[in-house]
Amino acid sequence: MGRVVVKSLPDMKQARNRTLRPSLIREEVVVPPLTKAFAEGKTYHIKTFGCQANVRDEEIMSGYLEVAGFKRASSEEAADLVIINTCAVRENAEEKVYGEIGKFKAHSLKDPEFTLAVCGCMMQEEGAAKKIMSSYPYVNLVFGTHNMPNLLNLLEEHLARKKDLIDVISFPGDIVENLPSSRLDDCKAYVNITYGCDKFCTYCIVPYTRGRERSRAKEDILKECEELVKQGYKEITLLGQNVNSYGKDFKDGTSFATILEDVAKLGIPRLRFMTSHPWDFSDEMLEVIAKYPNIMKCIHLPVQSGNTEMLRLMGRRYSREDYLDLVRRIREKIPGCALTTDIIVGFPNETEEQFLDTLTLCEQVKYDAAFTFIYSPRKGTPAAAINDNVSDKDKHDRFDRLLKVVEAGVMSHSKEMVGKTYDVLADGVSKKDAGRLSGYTESGKLVNFPGPSYLKGHIVPVKIVEDHAFSMIGELQVDPIIVLLDDAAQKLSREEASIRFKEAMKAYREDESVAKIRDDMEDAQKRMMECASKSDDEGYQKAKNEYMSLADLYKKHPVVANLAAAESELEPLLKEVAEILE
Ligand code: SAH
Ligand code: SF4
Ligand code: F3S
Numbered sequence: 001m002g003r004v005v006v007k008s009l010p011d012m013k014q015a016r017n018r019t020l021r022p023s024l025i026r027e028e029v030v031v032p033p034l035t036k037a038f039a040e041g042k043t044y045h046i047k048t049f050g051c052q053a054n055v056r057d058e059e060i061m062s063g064y065l066e067v068a069g070f071k072r073a074s075s076e077e078a079a080d081l082v083i084i085n086t087c088a089v090r091e092n093a094e095e096k097v098y099g100e101i102g103k104f105k106a107h108s109l110k111d112p113e114f115t116l117a118v119c120g121c122m123m124q125e126e127g128a129a130k131k132i133m134s135s136y137p138y139v140n141l142v143f144g145t146h147n148m149p150n151l152l153n154l155l156e157e158h159l160a161r162k163k164d165l166i167d168v169i170s171f172p173g174d175i176v177e178n179l180p181s182s183r184l185d186d187c188k189a190y191v192n193i194t195y196g197c198d199k200f201c202t203y204c205i206v207p208y209t210r211g212r213e214r215s216r217a218k219e220d221i222l223k224e225c226e227e228l229v230k231q232g233y234k235e236i237t238l239l240g241q242n243v244n245s246y247g248k249d250f251k252d253g254t255s256f257a258t259i260l261e262d263v264a265k266l267g268i269p270r271l272r273f274m275t276s277h278p279w280d281f282s283d284e285m286l287e288v289i290a291k292y293p294n295i296m297k298c299i300h301l302p303v304q305s306g307n308t309e310m311l312r313l314m315g316r317r318y319s320r321e322d323y324l325d326l327v328r329r330i331r332e333k334i335p336g337c338a339l340t341t342d343i344i345v346g347f348p349n350e351t352e353e354q355f356l357d358t359l360t361l362c363e364q365v366k367y368d369a370a371f372t373f374i375y376s377p378r379k380g381t382p383a384a385a386i387n388d389n390v391s392d393k394d395k396h397d398r399f400d401r402l403l404k405v406v407e408a409g410v411m412s413h414s415k416e417m418v419g420k421t422y423d424v425l426a427d428g429v430s431k432k433d434a435g436r437l438s439g440y441t442e443s444g445k446l447v448n449f450p451g452p453s454y455l456k457g458h459i460v461p462v463k464i465v466e467d468h469a470f471s472m473i474g475e476l477q478v479d480p481i482i483v484l485l486d487d488a489a490q491k492l493s494r495e496e497a498s499i500r501f502k503e504a505m506k507a508y509r510e511d512e513s514v515a516k517i518r519d520d521m522e523d524a525q526k527r528m529m530e531c532a533s534k535s536d537d538e539g540y541q542k543a544k545n546e547y548m549s550l551a552d553l554y555k556k557h558p559v560v561a562n563l564a565a566a567e568s569e570l571e572p573l574l575k576e577v578a579e580i581l582e
Pocket of ligand 3: 049050051052053054086087088089121122205206209210
């Protein structure tokens, strides 16, 4: 591989290391010169696989690229730079990546400037980077999850040395703040609260690909959320592989419950969080969720298995009974709370009886949604070393049976919804029909309903009229124009600028000295007109001079100056409102 410079390769032993303390780095983005010149007039496309952590990484990489001068491409075919952001959680996620890289061969051969990079969790596995570089000679850059803040420098080195590069470090990870970001959605946003994972469930690769569990400072999280509220975002999802662990590393009493409450108080209309581990779900968390109406009553609570022995072998730290007890506590404290889950079937040596425990647990809990997976051995994890006696056929058979039970539970919730009206955050417009919207209820149900595209980004009442397996059909219960008017009125009454304007106006109306100047100005104007009609030039000039000095006094009067400042501050808001109503 003479064309490839290997700067660093991943090492699973290093990835397990939890001794190094994370540093807090406040990033200052500097665009290196060759990258800046290269980016001019070029476009990028990022193709992301995997979970929300990867989606958020895509937004941050987009931020870096846009600071450098790249623009988002209209399609992947049109892009000059493509980054494939990979997931390693299961074998099939990895197979998809190889297929994806292959798609860019022709483009790369045709255009020597075309740049292809592969990054993300899969690159953190031993062997993956080298395999990609040797099997796909048109890949120019391979980097890992910890190298992301170095994206522009890596690109610079590739351009300067005219070499392809592999740079994948394995270390517990730092916390990098002030990251640039270009968000993919303008009404729903993800906000990281923790990075990494220290749980080391025996089947899972994530603790190796994402490093140690580390929390972002509360102030940094709140600043990011505040900004989103100001920008008019309607939903924030707080992200972490394990949100319940938030703040434990600070050892100062900070907990997930405290940050959840602080964010809820910022007034974002919808607040979600994921993922919660059933092991350390506190009562304090339940109380906060129950207390704030803007915290969505919907908890993703991965059970993985319904059998205590399986859970022990998986390293999950709770029993079937513990889990069911938590479900009971949730339903007691938060009536009607939706529950969703992740389940793995066919963990090594899972018996039929153990699998049946998962089925009965699902029947009992009746999840609102469940993501079901067949166990996939991940090299380097403890479970991958276990000799497995369950055949592929049995695993698939169990998977199909599980799906039926899960579907029955999901359907029972859907049926109950028919005829009732729910708030839906309209976040999508049908590609085929601009008169059709889609969005989610508080419990995470997808609803399709007829409605004008300008309602995108609004929370609207929708009556469910039909249920389908994984989505519902609804009818809008409000006149769309009323929604817009409400929005404009709310905007005007909420915005600080309009409050300041109202106060400045009140002071202006009540100030006697301003009223006196205004009267005197009117007087002088009258005299100017009289003198003009009598061709009294001298009198006219005198009255005009008087008027001019009064006008100057008026303009400089603090109450008037304050009103003018408030007016110009209000202007952009009025424009925004006019746009809403257009
Ligand atoms: N941190 C989250 C999610 C991690 S990955 C959590 O703990 O819930 C998302 C899901 O992928 C997991 O919940 C698990 O159900 C599944 N998963 C992880 N490793 C897997 C493996 N080796 N094979 C099959 N499914 C796996
Ligand atoms: Fe993986 Fe377990 Fe950590 Fe979730 S909690 S990311 S399943 S190791
Ligand atoms: Fe996949 Fe990495 Fe997320 S392995 S599930 S993208 S943390």
